[in-house]
Amino acid sequence: MILMSNETLKDAVLTVNSENINYPISNILNTSLKRLSQTIAGTTTMTIVFDAGAAVTVNSINIAAHNISSGVTTLDFQGNATDAWGAPSVDEDLTGLWNTGIISSQFTGGSYRYWRLNIIDAGNTDTFISLGRVSGCDALTSPALSPDVSRSYKSDTEKVRSNAGNSFGNIYPKYRTISIQWKKLTAANVAALETFFDQVDSSIPFFVFFDETDLDFTIYATIDGDGIHTAYLRKSTFQKGALAFIEEL
Numbered sequence: 190m191i192l193m194s195n196e197t198l199k200d201a202v203l204t205v206n207s208e209n210i211n212y213p214i215s216n217i218l219n220t221s222l223k224r225l226s227q228t229i230a231g232t233t234t235m236t237i238v239f240d241a242g243a244a245v246t247v248n249s250i251n252i253a254a255h256n257i258s259s260g261v262t263t264l265d266f267q268g269n270a271t272d273a274w275g276a277p278s279v280d281e282d283l284t285g286l287w288n289t290g291i292i293s294s295q296f297t298g299g300s301y302r303y304w305r306l307n308i309i310d311a312g313n314t315d316t317f318i319s320l321g322r323v324s325g326c327d328a329l330t331s332p333a334l335s336p337d338v339s340r341s342y343k344s345d346t347e348k349v350r351s352n353a354g355n356s357f358g359n360i361y362p363k364y365r366t367i368s369i370q371w372k373k374l375t376a377a378n379v380a381a382l383e384t385f386f387d388q389v390d391s392s393i394p395f396f397v398f399f400d401e402t403d404l405d406f407t408i409y410a411t412i413d414g415d416g417i418h419t420a421y422l423r424k425s426t427f428q429k430g431a432l433a434f435i436e437e438l
Contacts, residue, residue, distance in 0.1 A: 241302050
């Protein structure tokens with residue numbers, strides 16, 4: 190499992206080739222997927238440069254709530270010491286990772302001041318590029334999960350039953366809550382998970398990729414409940430186990 194919570198580009202200064210003033214580029218750093226950034230109508234290329242001010246480590250990129258088409262011809266995420274892109278030190282081609290939900294990639298990465306997302310999508314039928322969230326992170330690969338990961342499908346809909354037996358209410362979105370367990374953790378593993386919780390608490394959204402269970406996808410989530418729980422395991426070479434619940438947004 191990969192936890193993409195240490196967002197190293199969240200304070201970067203952004204420049205973009207085209208910007209609809211009603212949907213500014215700064216919205217890609219807003220944690221709400223409803224705050225969109227768009228190019229002006231008729232522009233189906235989008236080049237965003239992130240200036241972090243100093244070298245920062247990035248080894249994962251997530252693009253959510255986008256309208257990038259399946260026929261996108263250029264979808265690159267790059268990193269370099271200077272704002273020059275002829276031969277960047279990091280050059281990741283994301284076209285093969287396209288999907289309708291979250292486009293996500295984990296890579297070797299590096300530590301550089303400048304990072305760039307470059308999109309050329311001439312066949313986009315909207316005639317503009319729209320992005321809801323772009324998150325560049327120094328990801329944490331967590332220890333192996335326990336095989337008994339559980340997933341619940343929930344709703345916050347408020348149901349009322351009338352005296353006549355009819356049900357009605359306010360309909361709210363449905364979401365998944367996933368229970369995650371780690372076993373046989375070292376003290377260093379526990380410290381890393383506690384650092385993760387310090388970064389997001391129970392309200393700041395983060396991206397998470399499940400690569401050791403059947404949940405082989407990236408989701409945008411928050412920690413559900415009151416944190417990460419750790420406990421000592423008896424008769425174990427290792428020190429602790431841990432439990433967390435996360436809620437998909």
